[in-house]
Amino acid sequence: MNAPIIWIVLPLGLSGGLFLISRWRRVAGVMGSVFALLLAAAAWLLPVGNPIQLGIVSFELQPGWIVFGRRFFLENSDRPFVILLYLTIAFWFMGTLSLRCRSLLIPLGMAISAILIAALLVQPFYYGFILLFFATILSVFLFVSEQGEVHLGIKRYWIFQSLAMPLLLLAGWLLSGTEANPGEIANASLIYVLLLLGLALLLSSFPFQSWLPAVAQVVSPYAFSFVVFVIFLSYSLFTVAFLRQFTWLSSSSWILLFFSFQGFLLTILGGMGAIYHRHLGRWMGYAQIKETGLSFLSIGLGLALPDQSSFLAILFLQILPRSIALALWGLVGNLYLEHGESLQIQDLVGVGRHYPIATAAFFLSVLTLVGFPLTAAFPIHLLIWQGWFQNFPPVAFAAIFGSVGVLIGGLRAMAVLVRSDHTMEQGSLESRSQAILLTIGSVLLLLMGIFPSWFLSVLYNLGITFFKGS
Numbered sequence: 001m002n003a004p005i006i007w008i009v010l011p012l013g014l015s016g017g018l019f020l021i022s023r024w025r026r027v028a029g030v031m032g033s034v035f036a037l038l039l040a041a042a043a044w045l046l047p048v049g050n051p052i053q054l055g056i057v058s059f060e061l062q063p064g065w066i067v068f069g070r071r072f073f074l075e076n077s078d079r080p081f082v083i084l085l086y087l088t089i090a091f092w093f094m095g096t097l098s099l100r101c102r103s104l105l106i107p108l109g110m111a112i113s114a115i116l117i118a119a120l121l122v123q124p125f126y127y128g129f130i131l132l133f134f135a136t137i138l139s140v141f142l143f144v145s146e147q148g149e150v151h152l153g154i155k156r157y158w159i160f161q162s163l164a165m166p167l168l169l170l171a172g173w174l175l176s177g178t179e180a181n182p183g184e185i186a187n188a189s190l191i192y193v194l195l196l197l198g199l200a201l202l203l204s205s206f207p208f209q210s211w212l213p214a215v216a217q218v219v220s221p222y223a224f225s226f227v228v229f230v231i232f233l234s235y236s237l238f239t240v241a242f243l244r245q246f247t248w249l250s251s252s253s254w255i256l257l258f259f260s261f262q263g264f265l266l267t268i269l270g271g272m273g274a275i276y277h278r279h280l281g282r283w284m285g286y287a288q289i290k291e292t293g294l295s296f297l298s299i300g301l302g303l304a305l306p307d308q309s310s311f312l313a314i315l316f317l318q319i320l321p322r323s324i325a326l327a328l329w330g331l332v333g334n335l336y337l338e339h340g341e342s343l344q345i346q347d348l349v350g351v352g353r354h355y356p357i358a359t360a361a362f363f364l365s366v367l368t369l370v371g372f373p374l375t376a377a378f379p380i381h382l383l384i385w386q387g388w389f390q391n392f393p394p395v396a397f398a399a400i401f402g403s404v405g406v407l408i409g410g411l412r413a414m415a416v417l418v419r420s421d422h423t424m425e426q427g428s429l430e431s432r433s434q435a436i437l438l439t440i441g442s443v444l445l446l447l448m449g450i451f452p453s454w455f456l457s458v459l460y461n462l463g464i465t466f467f468k469g470s
Contacts, residue, residue, distance in 0.1 A: 003048045004065040004072040004121060007039060007082050011114035019107035029097040032106035036090035036113075043082040048074055072121045080316065080462035081237060082117055085230070088323040089113050091441075092226050095331050098434040100338060105142060105223055109230070112138050116234040125245055126172020128238055129165050132202070136161040139231060142223045143215060153214025160201045160208045167198035175246060192254050203235055204292060205262040206269065213273060213285030221281060221333025221343070225326040228288050233319065236295050240312060240467070243303070250303050259300030264398045266293025271405025275412075280336070280343040283409045284329055287369050290402040291322065294384060297399055301387045313463025314383055317456055321376035321448055325365040328441045331434070332358045332365075339429060345416050352417030354429045359417055361438045364445050366410030370403040376448030379456060 014035050022028045046052060048061045065072045074082075089109050096103050115135045119128035136158070143154045171194035174187060201208050216224050243250040270290030277283040295315060302312035333343060335358050340347050352359035364375075371381025381403065388396035430438070448455045 002065040003061045003074040008114050008118045011110050015107045015111035028106050032093040033090050036086045040083050040086035043079045048076050071123045074121050080466045084319050085113055092327055098437050108138050129168045133165040139227045143219045151218045153211045156211035164198045164201035167194045171195040196258050206265045209289050212288050213282040216281040216285035217279050222330035225330030229323055229326045256304050259296045263293045263296030264395050267399045267402030271402035274406040274409035277409050278345050287406045290406050297384055309467035312467045313460050316459045316463030317380045321368050324441050324444055325368040328361045328365045332362045348416055349419050357435050357438045361442045364442050370407040374449050376445055379452050
């Protein structure tokens with residue numbers, strides 16, 4: 001039995017079955033959540049390349065699988081990514097149980113996750129850019145409205161990702177020919193231009209980040225939160241793994257300058273945009289820009305250190321707090337849309353009083369995303385801030401400014417949500433399933449903030465395992 005078949009081919013087949021039953025929302029939600037949890041548990045319990053004994057049955061998972069001349073190779077060091085990816089999408093699938101409309105998030109989310117894992121496993125490694133593009137295509141379907149209207153922000157996202165793929169493929173092809181003699185690179189300048197421009201497009205860095213608030217304003221908040229988390233997490237880890245295939249490239253001053261400067265710009269732009277937002281969706285778009293900048297700062301500082309794995313593991317520390325916070329925001333945003341059909345700030349006056357648990361969950365997600373003290377993300381933000389204060393303080397101040405800006409924007413929204421409006425009928429509108437899911441997510445965020453060592457140490461060890469093997 002081959003490991004890639006279990007975590008790539010099987011989920012792709014499951015996504016087809018889930019699509020057929022997607023009209024039965026609760027059945028699809030339960031089955032999708034169970035399948036995702038089983039895949040995560042299998043990645044945790046089943047080692048690759050070692051004999052496995054289950055009662056009288058003994059077998060071994062082979063790491064390699066060849067398709068059309070391309071080899072997919074899953075090592076034990078890749079299992080942390082598989083575990084956390086399927087674990088987090090299971091949380092999103094559970095959230096669909098409280099949505100009132102049919103959602104393609106479950107079948108498409110399962111397929112996107114399988115393709116992203118395939119991109120990380122394929123060899124030669126630069127073929128992963130083609131698979132990332134396929135994941136982008138599926139994510140666009142989640143963004144398209146039920147009426148089939150494709151808004152300008154979605155078009156920008158599609159165009160940027162379409163331009164990124166050929167640039168990165170060409171850069172990867174050129175790099176594959178210089179791996180043997182990195183000291184004699186005649187076309188190094190061309191490689192840097194293609195690679196940096198392609199990464200800027202792929203990772204939605206400056207000046208290609210404008211699609212985030214534009215898309216967040218017009219699409220389902222829950223679908224947006226899922227896509228930006230899964231896509232940006234996988235793209236970031238893939239980029240780091242790709243760069244570390246070439247030691248001379250990952251330590252290049254151009255690469256370090258790219259991530260550091262982009263992180264500096266994105267945290268500032270995200271914070272400034274969040275302060276002046278007039279739409280709750282746009283606020284999340286700017287918050288995601290700030291989060292992308294924070295990841296860039298982690299990568300830039302991690303690649304500059306002698307022991308890269310120890311600092312790059314911070315990317316894994318961000319996974320659970322960020323995923324739960326984004327999922328809660330997406331679910332709350334959908335509830336507000338069901339109530340008023342708009343996320344414009346002026347249309348949300350007093351809405352929070354009808355959704356007390358949802359509004360409390362939204363407040364916790366705001367505090368988590370900005371790294372507020374005693375929240376789950378505070379130790380992570382603190383590590384990044386301290387690292388940059390020791391190396392280049394202006395970048396650290398920019399990161400703090402971005403968090404403060406997102407916090408101010410979130411507090412402005414909270415002030416509107418809880419404002420008294422005597423023209424509205426009183427009473428809670430949350431269903432039992434919605435209240436349960438929101439409470440579970442909020443409790444998880446509180447526990448991670450109160451007892452960070454329980455969660456962060458496990459995530460850090462998984463990150464070390466992943467980056468040591470990449």
